[in-house]
Amino acid sequence: MISLSNSPNGTVSSTTATKRLARAIMVSAGEFSLVLACCKSVERQQQILNVLTEFSSTNIQEISLSPAADVLYTAITSAIATTQPEALMVRGLESVVAINQLIISTNIMRNEFRKQFRFPLVLWINEEILCKLVWLAPDFKDWAASTIRFDVANNQLVEAEPQAINA
Template sequence: MVNSNRAEDVTAENERSLSTLLRTIARFQGSFSLTLVCCNYASLRYAMLEKLRDLSTVEYQELVLEPATKILHQTILNAVQEQPPKALIVVGIESVVALDDLLAGANRSRDQFKQDFAFPVITKKLSRWKI
């Protein structure tokens, strides 16, 4: 009985988080925002992305980072320059080999993100990010 209640609690919390993410994407149309999401399991992330695709009224683009990605800003710019999305979901950040360098470079160019990207960017929160 306890496990059943716990599973229901987790499912309800995941649904609330998904609703919050949907509202955030809709609210920040036309302006830059960075949203960090935490998802403990790859299978859950894929399930939540599938639900997001089904429920979102805002069309968004997904960008999968390669392990060899070195510069986040330029990678995003290359992916969106022809057709800027209404929102961008960046996946695979945890697989980047030189992650510390990628994050340090993103931090150094943070003002450039606001200037170049007029849409919300959503990515996975990493445990080493201190917000």
């Protein structure tokens, strides 16, 4: 298996998150679901996608948004045309110039996603985009069961708990 991190805990965390992503895609086969995959590095996203093929038998189509994209729904429908992929990964949100406009239009058009897409939609985001989704597209963001994070190691989660208890 390809390693996603130099540290053992980082590898375990990334492997667990990658398996969660594969499971979320598999469980939602044939119906719309929104999955948010949070990762700060584009290079790391690519590593995770390479490893994902080990955990998922689903044929995952991938599109990368243009920096000039202003409506997510239109960008997706243009890319997939009339086909319904088994799953779709959207990358490049961090490079979109008018990201606020794109996120607001996504929230406004959210019902079209459910009506027209019969596949899991995975949006690769970073923390900044996640915050914008919470503030600018709360209704759309709420469709995601939970955000799958690839940048938090298990030991960081464990270490955070005792500090909270001692405070």
